[in-house]
Amino acid sequence: MYQESLRMIENMIFCIDIPTIGAINGSGSHWQMGTLCDITICAEGTDFFDAHYLGGVSPGDGIVLTLQNLTGIKRAAFCAYTGRNMNAQTALDLGIVSEVLPNEKLLTRAWELAEMIMQGAVANK
Template identity: 40%
Template sequence: MALIAPSFDDYATKYETIRLERDEAGVLEVTLHSDGKSLVWTPQVHDELAYCFTDISCDAENRAVVLTGVGDAFCSEIDFTKFSLGTAKDWSQIIFEGQRLLRNLMDIEVPVIAAINGPATVHPEIPVLSDVTIAATTTVFADSPHFANGIVPGDGAHVCWMHVLGPQRGRYFLLTEQTLDAQQALEFGVVNEVLPPEQVLPRAREIAARIAAKPPLGARYSRVVLTREIKRLIHEQQALGLTHEALAALSL
């Protein structure tokens, strides 16, 4: 029997922290939230995103993806009380899911447009790794959970920021706990456009609609070739980063 790829109905309401809506043109809107408010990072979010990105990547009816958040922030809070980080077994699961999260995101074979609706200081690499990044004027970027707490920024932050900012700026950003405002992010090439908050999502939808109107394989395979280098870096470096992150965390 032939394997059957998931249809949108199979996963549209599957996830508690991810709202999924798709229009007739095939533009899939992925909205991250916590009970309808701005996303708070938890183990549930960590795991749901990995599996959701797989569902999205396997659905050939998706023609473009818009990734956004709810409220005033994309994700600026983390609930450490829900994480178990004290044993090698705990970290084994985090390492497994952490690798799947970014790899599955990059396995989406249609262009991804990020509509960054506000501060992204917890796992900002997720929207930053999009093909097109539209940020609100209220957006700031930082890697708040890691080095500030004595933990190696190894679950993708080290790959993303060294790639996007370059080695000198990337190391500075991570080691000094730097915060980039929207204008700095634009000047450094982290985002493509900065707009008032109310214009961010409409602009992302506009770009996504234009991409979705292209011949399907042209758009799909453009994403494949344009993300090849960052996928190679993630494949080569993420496991090493996560392992060192675990060692540093277990020593605290």
């Protein structure tokens, strides 16, 4: 399972040849896919957490691997074994997300960022 999760994360990072934008619109499970994008934004009320261990399952899937990559091994282990929530502001401070926005502005901002990226691609040709 560890190897499969690691391959999934590697594929998410290295096998998509276009810029990606993750827009996380609230708390939920398996948010790591959005945080592996080139740019990640989230809504103000978002909490990032890993409840696997508290639910009786060993941590070690994509959430922990992503946290290790983004925040470091020690902080990831602490979050995994305690189920500690990180709110949107903490995620911003730790570099997990690039911007925190009101929920109603999240999708609009994602489209703005996409347009900026596309304009840069056109200008660079």
